[in-house]
Every structure is written in C-alpha cells, then in structure tokens.
Amino acid sequence: MARVTPGDRRPTTGDRRSATVGAPRPATAAAPADTDLRRKLTTTVVLVLFALVAIAMATFAWFSIADSAKTRMLMIDANADGSLRFDLDEHATFDEYVHSLGFDQISARIASEKGVDIDASRLKPVTTSDYQTFTFEDGSTADPATGAYLEFTLHFMSSTDLRVRLTGQDGDGGVSDTRFSSDTQGMASAMRMSFTADGHTWVYNPNGGGGSSGSATVFGLDSGEATAASDMFDLITETDKPVTVRIWLEGTDPNCTNMLKGANYSVSMRFEGIEEQ
DSSP: OOOOOTTTOOOOHHHHHHHHHHSOOOOOTHHHHHHHHHHHHHHHHHHHHHHHHHHHHHHHHHHHHTTTOOEEEEEEEEEEOTTEEEESSOOSSGGGSBSEEOHHHHHHHHHHHHOOOTTTOOBOEEBOSSSSSOBOTTSOBOOGGGTSSEEEEEEEEESSOEEEEEOOSOOGGGOOOSEEEOSSTTTGGGEEEEEEETTEEEEEOTTOOOEEETTEEEEOOOTTOOOGGGEEEEEOTTOOEEEEEEEEEETTSTTOSGGGTTEEEEEEEEEEEEEOO
16 A cells, blocks of 8 residues: 655645635736726727818818819909999090999900800819919919919009998999809808909908908908908009909818809909098
C-alpha cells in the first residue's frame, strides 16, 4: 500500500477556499480605462461626422447647382423719379435722358456689348470678394460675355445736385420698387445686384445689409422704405455719371440649391434722388 505523506496530501475544500482567498485577484482597473477609451473614440467619431455634415452644408449650393442649374431671364425694369434721369448712353443735356428703361432695351444693349442673348443664356452660380471679378466654385473666372452674370452701364444725370438712392418704395402709377421676384422659392434671396461708380461699389442683398468694408457697401431694403442706408453715389447738376450694374446668382447663398434649376426671375430697380442739403 502506498503511503501518503503530508506533502502528498491533496488540499481539502477548506484548503482550496483558503488558497483562493489568499491569492491576489486579477486586476480590474483596465475595465474603466477601456470604457473611457471607447467613449473618447465614440465622441471623436461623432465630432468628425458633425464636421463632415457642416462641410457638406457649406458647399451644398455649389455642388448641387454648379453643373446643372441655370436660370432664365424674365424681366428687368429700372425707374427714376423727379429730377433724376438715366439712359444707356451719355447725352449732352438732361432732357435727353429718360425716366424708365425696360427689358427689351437693356437686353439689346447687353447683346450688343457682351454678345449675350439673354433669352438663350442662363445665369450660373458665381461669387466675388471684390464685386469686380466673379468666379465659379472651382475658382475659375466667370465672364459676362458668357451670360454667367449680367453686366451693363447706366448713365445718370440730374437737374440739380443729388445723392442717388436705391429705394424699396413703390412709385406713382404702380411703378415697382427695387426687388428680385420669382415663382421659385429661394430664387429671389439668392440673387444680388451691384452698382459701381467713383471707385466704390454698392451691393443690394435682399437678405439684409452687411455694412461697409473697404471699397464696398452691402445693404438690404425693407419694402415700403427708403433710408440713408441705401444711399449711393452723388450727381452734380447736368453732369453725366456712368455706373456699372451687375446682376448675379450668388453661389454661396444657402438658397442657391438645385431647386432653382430652370427658374424664371424678374429684376426691378427704382432710384430716388435726394437733394443735397
């Protein structure tokens, strides 16, 4: 019979319990660390997703409209009141200027000067930092000769010293105020017009004014109001002043989306002369 020595004796249940109690437990500190790491990774992923969404929203107008959406001209009208007149050409006397110009006259001038058939061409989304040079989303320069944006010159003259203001007030006899109009929602808000004279540019933004910066002043117009905020250039009695007019579809405007594809629009301008005090 084999002899069992104390060294050969198997531990009893009590011994095993004692051994278990006495042995060091596995470390559990790693679990909270892993949880924190997972939380940090999740937060990072969420932030990256938010950033991507923000980038997509910021560039949505350009990417959704640049290659396909175009707009068709419907109407341009320009009106002046009282002692203020204008025309598409310079004249020698005040009486040779007119109070109103319509689409046919303005479109014919654009066609002769730029070679653009407004009925066939389309505005394309462009943007500008100086309101002189316009670019597409890829940074290439837009040319008014392609009809990407409209450009023409108005010549102003007054019978007394005046400051010319763009007004949101309707004129007598149903004459429209300054506005962009369209049956397509968002179209009017995405458009801009500017007037450049004497080395300065005044920009009408239907969404509101942005104040003056360098050689440009951006302003909005409230319907039915005419305020000094929309004051522009000065006129000296019976002295012609050429003013470059530009009309464009602002590609960075949040309203400039593919919903504008094929939209019609109209542009009305109404000028008011404020006598110098």
